[in-house]
Amino acid sequence: MIKETAAALGAKIAAREVSAVEVAQAHLDRISEVDGRVHAFLHVDAEGALKAAREVDAKLDKGEKLGPLAGVPIAVKDVIATKGVPTTAGSKILEGWKPPYDATIMSRMREAGLVMVGKTNMDEFAMGSSTEYSAYGPSFNPWDLTRIPGGSGGGSAAALAAYEAPLAIGTDTGGSIRQPGAVTGTVGAKPTYGGTSRYGLIAFSSSLDTPGPCARTVKDTALLHTVIAGHDPMDSTSIPQPVPDVVAAARLGATGDLTGVKIGLVREFSGEGAEPGVMAAFRDTVEALTKLGAEVVEISAPHFLYALPAYYLIAPSECSSNLARFDGVRFGLRVGDDGKRSLEDVMSMTREAGFGNEVKRRIIVGTYALSSGYYDAYYGQAQKVRTLIARDFAAAFEQVDVLVSPTTPFTAFLLGSRTSDPYQMYLADLYTIPTNLYGGPAISVPCGLSEGLPVGFQVMAPTMADDRMYRVAAAVESVAGTLTPPAL
């Protein structure tokens, strides 16, 4: 049962072939069986999951018509506020914090009858590409437990690959949904910025953070996308427009017909510094797409090369401000409050003890970049680069319908192999970051193996053309197939 797609499980639950409680229990059992080795979860909410599943069954008993994902288990990245359920963002500073409210996407999932089985591991405050910066220890890639499952949303991706849940929620600031998807052989979509509400997503970089759906198939991803997307008055940056019909687009793509679709290959991401096996799998897939009728052209996006440095000024700048609220005054960890120390000392000691090194590194960089006298040279300049990158995308989308690239230059690397050099870690997001700076949607879908490890294929589309990306991603899936990891 645990290897079923979300769509199939939903259909079986709706048809009363299996109860939501049975489905939830099967996944909870799987978690008990494998998560000691995978460590995808920071918190498993068995009680909450069974309660939600019972409610779904009760509604079905009464003959209520529910959505296609009612009763389907889901794993939620621990950066999403869940009412009454611990939410740590992978940080010690929030250890034990139980939000008094649900994130908007969480409320929508509850309304759709999704059954949350637990909160997944992540790099602290979503800063990282391997989950090694989680304050609670890393997650392990189900394809090879000595390797990273990607990051920051490595827990969500690992949970999918380990069959601990058929659906998961991630958040993508520079690639945190797509890169874990790529290295675990799963699917992860970053919707258009503003297409999914950020209300209740613990902010890393407000202008980039985007919650999105993760699954093992493109169609499941699209179904979850439909549940969580759409305008939210609680998020000022949420786009007040109808959600594109991504499920229909995925069905269309799955027919294997891409006639009339123009695909652009980004010349600047043509493989320099990338693993040969990654490029080979990518090129084979592009070749296959042409056979489905797609027209493939090369596109130059010259400013994509500056995306990484611009990102590493903008994201830390915003994070230095966003993370200021973690001071021990109102919630979370408080250190040194012995009645003698000053409030300022307690705030300072709390942050010293509560944040990990990568988070501190970024707070320091961001504080510097926003400082008077440096602002123009760093933050201001990075914003200009951001505009240029957005123009590159706009120009490209005048010529092609979507852009494609490998999701990440290399497959899952060994745990510990990149933690000593932040730049080597940052390179994991080389191909994913431009989209975040632009704001459009992008998806990673498996496209084969390189030396036995999954390779991700990235499809990027114009803002609010999320449907276009699902169509092409489903076509990729139709030629590359889904990947099955070795048994754990």
Add this chain to the structure above:
Amino acid sequence: MSITALSFDDAIGRYEPVIGLETHVELGTQTKMFCGCPTVFGADPNTQICPVCLGLPGSLPVANKAAIEATIRIGLALNCSIAQWCRFARKNYFYPDMPKNYQISQYDEPLCVDGYLDVTVNGEIVRVEIERVHLEEDTGKTLHVGGATGRIHGATESLVDYNRAGIPLVEIVTKPVVGTGRMAPEVAKAYVAELRDVIRTLGVSDVRMEQGSMRCDVNTSLNLPGEEWGTRTETKNVNSLRSVERAVRTEIVRQSNVLSGGGHITQETRHFHEDTGETTSGRSKETATDYRYFPEPDLVPLAPDAAWVQELKAALPELPRVHRARLQKDWGLSDLDMQSILNAGAVELIEQTIAAGTNAETARKWWLGELSRKANETGVDLAAVGATPKQVAELQSLVDSGKLTDKLARQVLEGVLNGEGDPAAIMAARGIEVVSDTGALTAAIDEAIAANPEVAEKIRGGNQAAAGVLIGAVMKTTKGQADAKTVRELVLQRLS
């Protein structure tokens, strides 16, 4: 201070003051700036809060349209241009009453810019130019318990009330006001008073300085004639109109003494003390705090529709200046009389007293006479003197109907100012009334005649001036509640 201390006149003789005012006004919107929490003043601590105004992880702000509208209306009333496109910005600094440890404010893109407000001081119109009007959120309130100073340093406990956090706050900043010389303190006061009246007329805030819904920071610097502007200080905690004037005056005197003694002025925040009228040094700004402003990424830019702004402009109410000109005409007052009413801050009080049934002349007499005197004695603004227009009107109507004499009315007013209640209630409680019952008076007069036979004889002999003694005696017996004129008539009648 040295023995050769300069007086205000000395200071003005030697230096030219430059002043600037930053005024914060809490808007009277139903809900907070970025969330749906209520804004009622005086609720129990931490009862008007939610994840947003508490800055809980994951929460996001959404701008309050009513607050934006109110700010634009203030801008329009102050003759500002309204930005076609602007953004909020984050002002980053750590303080426990700042839930997010940044304040959502506006920085280099304020909503309203380049306006002015004309004020009249001593018959002269002074144009105070407005640099900007912007919108931001208020902070919470911290109470530092223990420690000697009540400030954060040395406190054993700090208690924070976040009810105020997120209440919309409009900041109105003037350009430097130059060339006002000895009028500088009065210009400052007149500006704040005029601004308060404008905002009250717009109905967007209750602008009560004593409750903190209007707060003023006063910048002051001095320079020698022809030289560059001096270093300025920013005086905070200026919580009444009177204090605005005093704070400028105090700073001018203080700075002139520092400068003339060869010292230099430190750029700093100073605290004004209502009780002494002095300012003391606060946080030094020479190592300026770096607020690391950047555009607020959680909020979309503001782009007020031009047609909407035009509508708001067309719908502005009659502004105080125009209103006052009309009143002056209606009340039939000279410029000088009107000016003295303005200086006393009595326009609205008189207007309301008239509305409560008194004529213009008597309303003016009360507020500029007895009540102004009292306000000066106790050092409060006239509006805070302790009597309401309704009470004054009631008092006057008691005089008009003969139930009180002028002298008794003043006693009743004492009671009103003491907070004893409304005039009629005070008369009853204190047993004040005009003794007009001739029976009681006759008895008192007979008593006085019996006690002073020689005086009575003199009056009988035609010496009417001697009646004063008997009248005095009667007034004493009746505790002053008899009408002296009536007593005199009765005495003469009796002894004729």
